[in-house]
Amino acid sequence: MENSGHQLRCTGCARVIEQAELKENFRCSECGDLYEVVYTSWSAGMPEIRKPNASAMRWLWKERCCSNTEADQSGVWRFREMLHILQDEANIVSLREGNTPLYQLRKVAESIGIEQLFAKHQGMNPTGSFKDAGMTTALSVAHELRFDWVACASTGNTSAAMAAYAARAGMRSLVLIPEGKIAWGKLSQAMDYGAVTLQLRTDFDGCVRVLSEVVKRAPVYLLNSVNPYRLEGQKTPALEIAEAFDWEVPDHLIVPGGNLANSSALGKAFLEMKHLGLTTKLPRISVIQAEGANPLYRSILESGGERLQSVEAQTRASAIRIGNPASWKKAVRIIQETGGYCEQVSEAEIAIAKAEIGEEGIGCEPASAVTLAGLKKLLQQGKVQSDERVVLLLTGHTLKDSDYTIAYHRGDLLKAAEIDGLQPEIEVTRRNAVELDASADQVLRELERAAVR
Numbered sequence: 001m002e003n004s005g006h007q008l009r010c011t012g013c014a015r016v017i018e019q020a021e022l023k024e025n026f027r028c029s030e031c032g033d034l035y036e037v038v039y040t041s042w043s044a045g046m047p048e049i050r051k052p053n054a055s056a057m058r059w060l061w062k063e064r065c066c067s068n069t070e071a072d073q074s075g076v077w078r079f080r081e082m083l084h085i086l087q088d089e090a091n092i093v094s095l096r097e098g099n100t101p102l103y104q105l106r107k108v109a110e111s112i113g114i115e116q117l118f119a120k121h122q123g124m125n126p127t128g129s130f131k132d133a134g135m136t137t138a139l140s141v142a143h144e145l146r147f148d149w150v151a152c153a154s155t156g157n158t159s160a161a162m163a164a165y166a167a168r169a170g171m172r173s174l175v176l177i178p179e180g181k182i183a184w185g186k187l188s189q190a191m192d193y194g195a196v197t198l199q200l201r202t203d204f205d206g207c208v209r210v211l212s213e214v215v216k217r218a219p220v221y222l223l224n225s226v227n228p229y230r231l232e233g234q235k236t237p238a239l240e241i242a243e244a245f246d247w248e249v250p251d252h253l254i255v256p257g258g259n260l261a262n263s264s265a266l267g268k269a270f271l272e273m274k275h276l277g278l279t280t281k282l283p284r285i286s287v288i289q290a291e292g293a294n295p296l297y298r299s300i301l302e303s304g305g306e307r308l309q310s311v312e313a314q315t316r317a318s319a320i321r322i323g324n325p326a327s328w329k330k331a332v333r334i335i336q337e338t339g340g341y342c343e344q345v346s347e348a349e350i351a352i353a354k355a356e357i358g359e360e361g362i363g364c365e366p367a368s369a370v371t372l373a374g375l376k377k378l379l380q381q382g383k384v385q386s387d388e389r390v391v392l393l394l395t396g397h398t399l400k401d402s403d404y405t406i407a408y409h410r411g412d413l414l415k416a417a418e419i420d421g422l423q424p425e426i427e428v429t430r431r432n433a434v435e436l437d438a439s440a441d442q443v444l445r446e447l448e449r450a451a452v453r
């Protein structure tokens with residue numbers, strides 16, 4: 001894999017640059033917008049067209065699943081024809097990420113009246129979130145560029161993933177997280193994997209501001225999702241979804257929206273697959289936000305996505321507690337290009353949806369559950385039809401935030417004012433743990449009570 005054959009194109013002014021010209025904050029020096037990776041031989045809009053053969057790639061990608069090499073066993077790097085970003089494959093840093101399950105959600109599908117509902121569970125990655133798919137690619141680039149330090153601002157999952165991959169590569173990592181506003185599971189991971197973990201007395205957006213100053217003043221490589229190499233890895237769940245349906249793309253893909261990079265990464269993959277003849281159509285890509293952290297929803301409502309409407313973010317789905325998302329323009333573009341929607345959901349709707357996903361034996365963290373809550377709204381509004389094939393992208397594992405889960409089932413999570421007519425749904429999804437004496441009679445009485453529920 002020598003001469004990686006990629007360049008960077010500004011998503012604002014379309015200026016194309018080489019990797020060596022990228023600034024430390026990954027923004028265009030002309031217009032300040034973000035870059036995307038383009039491939040000189042096959043990306044749309046590039047002069048020299050030498051497209052790889054679609055059926056040969058499909059065969060090769062499947063074949064690699066049975067290989068013993070590290071790169072082939074990674075569900076990201078087995079698609080490396082779509083992510084030529086390294087000069088030398090020896091620089092790959094992998095934890096065997098990707099190849100995550102696509103589960104059918106039969107119970108939920110039946111209860112909301114949809115025929116084919118699936119969950120692509122990116123929480124089943126090595127560090128328990130979708131971030132691993134993008135971290136293996138961007139951190140491998142940092143490794144190839146011989147950086148000693150990598151850094152990110154995070155609501156928790158990026159920092160967990162970065163710390164793990166940096167440790168694998170023998171690199172040091174610096175994590176900036178908002179003090180008191182991330183789930184314990186995630187904080188514990190950063191500490192366990194040996195990151196320098198700094199809890200700043202601010203929110204996520206404040207951490208981003210501080211880090212942008214730090215990367216100007218110290219030789220640390222920024223691994224937030226403004227880094228275009230993150231998005232190349234985050235494309236691969238879309239390839240896996242298409243592969244799982246024999247290269248027929250689903251009708252609709254529903255994604256949570258925080259800093260708004262993931263939706264555009266998945267969208268880029270679907271556009272590239274179509275361009276290369278791997279697939280023939282695009283799914284609608286819809287982005288769902290929490291009501292209290294809804295800058296994209298507001299921006300689309302108020303200006304058709306022309307201007308960002310930042311907010312002071314507030315939601316218990318702490319992963320997506322972001323008021324000033326970096327990749328908002330990319331997300332607007334993908335929603336528009338694929339005919340998708342942006343919706344917002346309440347705290348109670350998120351909690352109920354999370355419990356319903358739990359009841360499928362799958363579970364997810366709160367931010368992931370916005371997808372199901374959003375799907376219910378889109379169905380009610382007639383924006384999704386009952387005979388469509390819909391995929392929810394579950395971004396994080398249920399154990400990331402067990403405090404949230406326990407509080408919900410104990411009835412301590414939601415305030416009365418937030419429940420807003422949803423008490424019946426809460427009643428049927430809550431399963432509190434019951435404390436008893438060590439008595440078989442008491443256990444049998446509980447068993448009888450549970451059997452008639």
Ligand code: F0G
Nearest residue numbers: 154155157158258259260261262395396
């Ligand atoms: N779901 C989870 C579980 C997340 O951790 C994040 C983002 C998102 C959804 C939103 O994805 O930012 O691409 O729109 N977490 C980041 C972090 C911000 O620092 O871990 P996005």
